[in-house]
Amino acid sequence: MRILTVVGNRPQFVKAAAVSRPLRERHDELLVHTGQHHDDALSAVFFRELDLPEPDVELALGGGTNLAQTARMIAELEPLVADAGADAVLVYGDTNTTLAAALVAADAGIPLAHVEAGMRSFDRRMPEERNRVVCDHLSQLLLVPTPTAAGNLQREGLGERVVEVGDVMTDITLLVHPRARERAATWLPERDLAAGGYLLVTAHRAGNVDERERLASLVEVLRAVATPERPVVLPLHPRTRARLREHRLWDRLAGEATTAIRLIDPVGPLDFATLLVGAAAVLTDSGGVQKEAYLAGVPCVTLRDTTEWTETVEVGWNVLVDLDPAAAAAALNRSPPADRPELFGDGQAGRRVVAALERAFG
Numbered sequence: 001m002r003i004l005t006v007v008g009n010r011p012q013f014v015k016a017a018a019v020s021r022p023l024r025e026r027h028d029e030l031l032v033h034t035g036q037h038h039d040d041a042l043s044a045v046f047f048r049e050l051d052l053p054e055p056d057v058e059l060a061l062g063g064g065t066n067l068a069q070t071a072r073m074i075a076e077l078e079p080l081v082a083d084a085g086a087d088a089v090l091v092y093g094d095t096n097t098t099l100a101a102a103l104v105a106a107d108a109g110i111p112l113a114h115v116e117a118g119m120r121s122f123d124r125r126m127p128e129e130r131n132r133v134v135c136d137h138l139s140q141l142l143l144v145p146t147p148t149a150a151g152n153l154q155r156e157g158l159g160e161r162v163v164e165v166g167d168v169m170t171d172i173t174l175l176v177h178p179r180a181r182e183r184a185a186t187w188l189p190e191r192d193l194a195a196g197g198y199l200l201v202t203a204h205r206a207g208n209v210d211e212r213e214r215l216a217s218l219v220e221v222l223r224a225v226a227t228p229e230r231p232v233v234l235p236l237h238p239r240t241r242a243r244l245r246e247h248r249l250w251d252r253l254a255g256e257a258t259t260a261i262r263l264i265d266p267v268g269p270l271d272f273a274t275l276l277v278g279a280a281a282v283l284t285d286s287g288g289v290q291k292e293a294y295l296a297g298v299p300c301v302t303l304r305d306t307t308e309w310t311e312t313v314e315v316g317w318n319v320l321v322d323l324d325p326a327a328a329a330a331a332l333n334r335s336p337p338a339d340r341p342e343l344f345g346d347g348q349a350g351r352r353v354v355a356a357l358e359r360a361f362g
């Protein structure tokens with residue numbers, strides 16, 4: 001079997017790392033990187049630290065608006081997909097890369113398999129939600145992480161194409177978190193951080209950072225929860241950094257009065273896991289980080305009013321506060337529940353993805 005995998009950004013490198021290894025034990029994989037994320041901090045470090053094979057084809061298609069970027073990807077992917085001789089195209093998640101590859105595969109008449117299918121926030125203002133829905137409806141094989149995702153697809157009439165495999169990010173988390181816990185004992189103090197003594201924050205969703213008013217609210221949330229005794233550590237996504245400058249909010253976040261807020265560059269997956277396992281709590285608008293926090297047993301405060309990972313909210317480990325400073329502060333005062341049931345699979349999702357691909361296209 002020959003699989004053409006298309007990835008392009010940070011969370012997709014993590015997910016592909018779980019599948020590429022078992023896939024390449026028995027099959028041919030052609031790995032295409034669209035370059036949606038292309039710098040070292042958001043791309044190369046993930047390939048190195050997660051042992052992901054070098055891409056066979058590396059494009060440089062970052063930047064531009066969502067639609068312009070997707071259009072450029074479609075143009076570049078079209079001949080690649082046509083000439084690859086692949087039995088199927090494999091895509092991950094919900095990005096422009098996912099959408100572009102899905103449209104190209106459908107047009108070429110090559111079967112499409114979608115990992116992390118069936119996720120829904122039911123908020124079509126999010127480009128990610130539109131990308132997921134279109135990709136799922138074009139896919140022949142829908143590889144879902146949870147029963148919730150399977151139920152979503154059932155309701156959309158796609159139940160027959162669904163295989164529940166567990167969550168591929170769990171595979172990587174189970175490998176990386178033990179290493180992170182081990183190194184935290186020295187790594188954190190070297191950076192003047194104490195285990196349980198800081199809040200880890202990530203924020204980069206377009207809906208939170210592109211408009212000035214929303215971004216200003218995000219800054220106020222962080223100022224409300226950060227104290228010198230419990231500082232905020234914020235690895236800044238390039239989009240957020242750029243918007244803070246553009247909207248002249250940089251000083252409000254990084255200024256003299258806010259030494260409790262530590263802005264750092266984006267970090268690689270091992271450093272991020274180390275920051276995560278040592279954090280008192282996480283505040284985030286990321287999808288993947290909500291789940292990783294749960295797997296690490298770190299309470300999560302989600303800076304959105306919807307989530308695809310509803311199970312984490314239902315079991316009490318995640319609270320949706322949108323950009324409300326009082327709600328964020330209240331959520332941080334809650335104690336986490338005693339129970340943390342297994343919601344996201346057993347760490348063998350990558351192998352199940354390969355088995356499902358073999359059954360469908362082998």
Ligand code: UDP
Pocket residue numbers: 010011014202235265266267268269270272273285286287288289292
């Ligand atoms: N991540 C990282 N370094 C950072 C921030 C995030 O390694 O500075 C990792 C994180 O552990 C997770 C993934 O990047 O695996 C999440 O990516 P992101 O938040 O960009 O994407 P989303 O899940 O929101 O689509």
